[in-house]
Amino acid sequence: xxxxxxxxxxxxxxxxxxxxxxxxxxxxxxxxxxxxxxxxxxxxxxxxxxxxxxxxxxxxxxxxxxxxxxxxxxxxxxxxxxxxxxxxxxxxxx
Numbered sequence: 452x453x454x455x456x457x458x459x460x461x462x463x464x465x466x467x468x469x470x471x472x473x474x475x476x477x478x479x480x481x482x483x484x485x486x487x488x489x490x491x492x493x494x495x496x497x498x499x500x501x502x503x504x505x506x507x508x509x510x511x512x513x514x515x516x517x518x519x520x521x522x523x524x525x526x527x528x529x530x531x532x533x534x535x536x537x538x539x540x541x542x543x544x545x
Contacts, residue, residue: 452501454532456481456492463524469515470525475507476500509533516541 464472472478480494512529516522530536
């Protein structure tokens with residue numbers, strides 16, 4: 452399964468200490484793939500790694516999106532990759 456990430460999405464996943472997405476198999480592949488391309492990055496992922504990434508993305512969105520100063524990249528990833536995005540309710544800690 453091929454997943455395409457923009458440069459900004461890659462930077463959010465790889466360089467942001469607020470997220471655990473880098474700890475997934477897809478995130479680790481993204482680190483290696485990002486060295487080969489400065490812009491759009493393509494990652495080949497197994498179905499299992501893809502599902503693991505989606506689960507982590509879902510959790511990050513629900514638990515962290517309300518606490519981020521700039522949630523645009525996390526929201527964009529969730530909107531683009533999670534089929535149930537519209538039904539997700541982020542946690543409000545305020």
